[in-house]
Amino acid sequence: MSYKFKARLSSEWVLEKPSGTLLSLSEVLRLLAAVDATGHISGACKACGLSYRHAWGLLRNAEKEFEAPLIETSRRQGSKLTTFGQHLIWANRRLDARLMPTLESMASELQEELERLYPESTQRLRLHASHGFAVEGLMQLANGMDMSPLELRYRTAIEALASLDRAECDLAGFQVPVGEFERPILKRYAQWFDPDRHRLIHLAVRNTGMFVKPDNPKGITSVAALNNQDVRFVNRQIGSSTRFLVGLMLEQLKIDTAKVLGFDSSEFTHMAIAAHIASGMADVGIGVETAAWRCGLAFIPLVKERYFFAVHRDTLDTPNMQRLLDLMNGDQYQAYVAQLVGYDASHMGQVQTLEEAFGADFVASLGR
Incomplete structure (x- = not known):
């Protein structure tokens, strides 16, 4: 029997403010990585499926929280990450590389446990x-x-x-x-x-x-x-x-x-x-x-x-x-x-x- 689901686990960066408010950085990090790959905001928006206005809102809000600029733009050279922004995406890549094997193994275990709940589960x-x-x-x-x-x-x-x-x-x-x-x-x-x-x-x-x-x-x-x-x-x-x-x-x-x-x-x-x-x-x-x-x-x-x-x-x-x-x-x-x-x-x-x-x-x- 085949099942219509697959268990997945993923990591997520979250900033916790003194007030207890949580700010997810997943979209920001994905956008920064796309800017780094494409060299301009419009290409990054297209790659991430975001509107131009929403993307700039994400970036400006993140820059406000970090109190540091994340990208530099110019009409001739497009956009590039600042040193701060570059360090953010490489930190995220390091964490993904470290956590991915553990999360994949745990997801595989979870998938197995879920499938055992079905009477027609198959041998894996x-x-x-x-x-x-x-x-x-x-x-x-x-x-x-x-x-x-x-x-x-x-x-x-x-x-x-x-x-x-x-x-x-x-x-x-x-x-x-x-x-x-x-x-x-x-x-x-x-x-x-x-x-x-x-x-x-x-x-x-x-x-x-x-x-x-x-x-x-x-x-x-x-x-x-x-x-x-x-x-x-x-x-x-x-x-x-x-x-x-x-x-x-x-x-x-x-x-x-x-x-x-x-x-x-x-x-x-x-x-x-x-x-x-x-x-x-x-x-x-x-x-x-x-x-x-x-x-x-x-x-x-x-x-x-x-x-x-x-x-x-x-x-x-x-x-x-x-x-x-x-x-x-x-x-x-x-x-x-x-x-x-x-x-x-x-x-x-x-x-x-x-x-x-x-x-x-x-x-x-x-x-x-």
């Missing part, structure tokens, strides 16, 4: 994975089509593989770098793999590297730059595979993580890392190329990563899993991933054994 595939653009697109397509929806929980790779081992999910997402760092990462995952029980579904190959401002003011060219005390780094959360990879790279260069300014910081998504740098709160971070491109940052390639879903072998022939594989191998999803900057969808949807993916020596090392 449970996906546990770290946030990524290909995963995000898969969720949107799967839940927007006439198929059993995906239930998503954003987890680190280790958490996802542990969930699969406990039968708490049906698919566990994880990434493995190509090259010299592959074995240390696989060793970290090894306890959760069983070559007899598990199969892998290849999702994509993605470029991972360093994000810096477009003009690269600190002249950053490699991970070695993190050893400089005037370079501010923003890291991924504890337990994430990206954070572990950064640690391996620093260890290879004999750089003490305690000397990296910002190594102990934590962000939960690639977009949060990119927004952190674009807003001037850090000089460099590491993530997927797509995020750098979307935030207008320069990208310095470091490694290519293969992204997989681990599944139990006996679930591959179930109707729900077959529908998901059909979607992954279909033109619509293939085209979606192909247009993601830094992603290669050439082998998407291929089912592999652990030996086919990582070699006989790795399987032998598992001792099972």
Whole structure:
């Protein structure tokens, strides 16, 4: 049975005045982002579906509350955000990037609870994975089509593989770098793999590297730059595979993580890392190329990563899993991933054994 609703959760900025009056900033922030994108008020009004008069009223009221101008206008150059206005929208983007995985996971849980209230509720595939653009697109397509929806929980790779081992999910997402760092990462995952029980579904190959401002003011060219005390780094959360990879790279260069300014910081998504740098709160971070491109940052390639879903072998022939594989191998999803900057969808949807993916020596090392 399919349902005519989808549970969604969203964040909202609200200013509380001393009188207790609440002022929502959602419309103002959306308008500012549109001005930043279009370069003029009229284009922003059209993009937001607002009248010219209403838009100016929103801006003037917000400027009054903040006691600061938000936009600058001129007849020749159109409109642009003031420094204050620019900081507002980047703060909003950082918050969205931080909160989005949590809110999406909670919305998925709420959707599941609501559907259980119906007597004809259907079995859902449970996906546990770290946030990524290909995963995000898969969720949107799967839940927007006439198929059993995906239930998503954003987890680190280790958490996802542990969930699969406990039968708490049906698919566990994880990434493995190509090259010299592959074995240390696989060793970290090894306890959760069983070559007899598990199969892998290849999702994509993605470029991972360093994000810096477009003009690269600190002249950053490699991970070695993190050893400089005037370079501010923003890291991924504890337990994430990206954070572990950064640690391996620093260890290879004999750089003490305690000397990296910002190594102990934590962000939960690639977009949060990119927004952190674009807003001037850090000089460099590491993530997927797509995020750098979307935030207008320069990208310095470091490694290519293969992204997989681990599944139990006996679930591959179930109707729900077959529908998901059909979607992954279909033109619509293939085209979606192909247009993601830094992603290669050439082998998407291929089912592999652990030996086919990582070699006989790795399987032998598992001792099972």
